[in-house]
Amino acid sequence: MYDMIKDFKKPSDLSSYKNMIVSLKKVIKEPSTEDGTFFYKTDHSFADDKKKKTILYVGAMTNKAFKDLISKNKSDGNFATGACKVVADEATGGLLLLLRVDSGKGTKNTNLALLQKDVLKSMTKKVAVKIVESFEATTTPIIKNKMATSSEETAEITVEKVSTDLKKNIVLFKKITTGEHNLLLVKKAMIAIKAWKKNYDTLSIDDKATIGKAEENYKKVSERLTKIIAVDKKVEADLGTVQKLHKQLIAKSSNFKALKPTIKNIATNMLKMAQYLNEKQLAASLTELQKELS
Numbered sequence: 355m356y357d358m359i360k361d362f363k364k365p366s367d368l369s370s371y372k373n374m375i376v377s378l379k380k381v382i383k384e385p386s387t388e389d390g391t392f393f394y395k396t397d398h399s400f401a402d403d404k405k406k407k408t409i410l411y412v413g414a415m416t417n418k419a420f421k422d423l424i425s426k427n428k429s430d431g432n433f434a435t436g437a438c439k440v441v442a443d444e445a446t447g448g449l450l451l452l453l454r455v456d457s458g459k460g461t462k463n464t465n466l467a468l469l470q471k472d473v474l475k476s477m478t479k480k481v482a483v484k485i486v487e488s489f490e491a492t493t494t495p496i497i498k499n500k501m502a503t504s505s506e507e508t509a510e511i512t513v514e515k516v517s518t519d520l521k522k523n524i525v526l527f528k529k530i531t532t533g534e535h536n537l538l539l540v541k542k543a544m545i546a547i548k549a550w551k552k553n554y555d556t557l558s559i560d561d562k563a564t565i566g567k568a569e570e571n572y573k574k575v576s577e578r579l580t581k582i583i584a585v586d587k588k589v590e591a592d593l594g595t596v597q598k599l600h601k602q603l604i605a606k607s608s609n610f611k612a613l614k615p616t617i618k619n620i621a622t623n624m625l626k627m628a629q630y631l632n633e634k635q636l637a638a639s640l641t642e643l644q645k646e647l648s
Contacts, residue, residue, distance in 0.1 A: 358413035408472035448480030
């Protein structure tokens, strides 16, 4: 895979949209046999194209300039960084850019849509983008139970496996509820808990009894994760509203006194949700906003 560090020694060198696209075409031209590292930002400003807002870099990021960029933007909703790989997209005959995000919160559909529109549409071949947890191909194991008669090798689901997986899920859930909010981790937990429930349902009544109140706890955890995802979406929607109102004020198209109660009400609701999600940085910003509006 081509390394864009050959063309851009530091993030500030990525000032030209045209030069970035020329370099990226060397990267995203055919399926790659190796992984690369990447970052993208969907609120960038190019010197030669003011309409394009998305920067994508694929290459080494070991020097201080790149490390500082990652450290500064790890909580930014327009930024993401991690590992990437280009594979063949069998569905379209084009290419698929797989992104495994390790840091940054710019992983929403709006971010990916901008990445597609501003960058990937300019590639030589048709390219789609997808965020994944791993580049390894996964297959769904065939569950072996008392009714199975196939002589093919199958993956057996045992009480021990289900119990072990449950303990892993508990650790993951505690990490979510006690640490700072990470939507990718929440979605990962939701996938894991659903997979666990599928395996749990194959056990006999007697085997289920040995795991205790697993089913009851599954329901509670599943409901909590669903609520966290819903609250996260509400925060994103409210944040969008605040940004629109802010643009109106900057453009002086609205009176601040008229908008003040609306902004204050949204900020109060968002603060409650930020505290629920343990979003410390967002909560601190909203607290400051409340003080300014008081």
